[in-house]
Amino acid sequence: MHYIQPRPSSIVAALYTVRDLGVDLAILHGPSGCSFKHARLLEEDGLRVLTTSLADNEFIFGGQNILEDVLRYAESEFSPKRIAVVGTCVSMIIGEDMQAAIEDSGIITPAIAIDIHAGFRENIDGVIAALEPAAEAGWISADELERQKWVLREANRVEKERGAAYKKYVQPSRGDLKHLVAERLVTVAYSGKKGVAVMNAKKETAYMFADELIALHEVCPDADITYILNLEKRGLPKVRQDAENVLRGIKGAGIDPTIKGALDEYGANGDILGEAIRDLRPDFALIAGVPHAIPPEYLKGIELFSVTNGPRQVEPLKDFGHEHVVVEIDLHPKTLGVREIVPGEFGDILRSFKRS
Structure with a gap:
């Protein structure tokens, strides 16, 4: 279905998922304003969120060196237990290799790269994009990855059948008194x-x-x-x-x-x-x-x-x-x-x- 109302972002979904995985520091590889509201909210929940703050110059020439610098800064300044580098529309369009940046940065903190952007119609794509590298890193089992995919499919189905996505546009309401x-x-x-x-x-x-x-x-x-x-x-x-x-x-x-x-x-x-x-x-x-x-x-x-x-x-x-x-x-x-x-x-x- 092509929606004509705002829908949840797959980038934000990835951020919430890494929080649930026990990641205590996430780096958004993109502009400083990307997912700003949710990043601030998640900091209230113990997930420190940094950004590479890419600007117009990096949109053309790339930002891998900046990401490596932020990774090293994050490790030395905050001593996190786990790091997740979360992609954005910008990093996807310019073709950034975030996994290579993690490896070239020299950090020793366990870290995963999540290749995601906001161009997915279903926000569960952001969840899966976070869970798959987490499974590869051994943070969750293969069985748990399959279970997570099942609960995501079911949640998506319910939203389409009887939830806020059951038609193209749903009028918001504060409900009954x-x-x-x-x-x-x-x-x-x-x-x-x-x-x-x-x-x-x-x-x-x-x-x-x-x-x-x-x-x-x-x-x-x-x-x-x-x-x-x-x-x-x-x-x-x-x-x-x-x-x-x-x-x-x-x-x-x-x-x-x-x-x-x-x-x-x-x-x-x-x-x-x-x-x-x-x-x-x-x-x-x-x-x-x-x-x-x-x-x-x-x-x-x-x-x-x-x-x-x-x-x-x-x-x-x-x-x-x-x-x-x-x-x-x-x-x-x-x-x-x-x-x-x-x-x-x-x-x-x-x-x-x-x-x-």
Whole structure:
């Protein structure tokens, strides 16, 4: 499909992937402004991002010597454990050999080169471009590389079938008014109806999406609600650690959850979660994270309360029968650099309806 709305960048996807691999220093080989916003955000999460700051002169004559200099500077100044050199549109167009630059720089820090640019329609190309040299370097196993490709294909499929890429242009929306949705959810939970609260979150977003479930438990501790979260300990190093951290917080809040799927399996988890929901036969469901991963046939006859962080996810969720949809609009920056559950706006609004 040819999209006429902004789509995620494969360069940014590569940066997030090297962070999950345990890389603590990345070098963007391109102009200083390339992926500026996300590079700054990732520095909040422990990934130092440098740039070779290529300018018009290097666009013509090349920047390999500059990259070698930055590699040597990075090693001597920051003593990183792992380095990733991430390509850009400029490095691709001028044909830079980033692996040769790593070898010629003389650094001894383990380093990989990621040949990527922003000209891919699917951002998962950036993830795969980072994972393949990581596997060659022995940072992940061949089995994990194949597993990662599988979860990426599934995530991509879900986005095209029921997500923000389900048509050429999706109108962004802030969703329903949170206080009205919260009031209705609490009313239903207090009424004695049977419910299920599901978190199907993507990686670090779980640090806030989990709070929506905790808030519901705090407000309605005696309600007939089953809690299900995708916190199985699989995936790249940071993803596994995030799952452990969130599960500790969930249990600390007094919830004894059912665990189904891992934090990187949000796109592949739909049928597993759908079958669990169907077996429970609830009257209502709170679904936080990636609600659209669950096929709609599993959710018929259930009053749905869905929480997403994507303004372009509201329209498709409504189209597929999710009656109440709210957006945690500032979730992403608030979940970078954290290692424990953080409060969400919808969670705090839920708490305001707690009965004495």
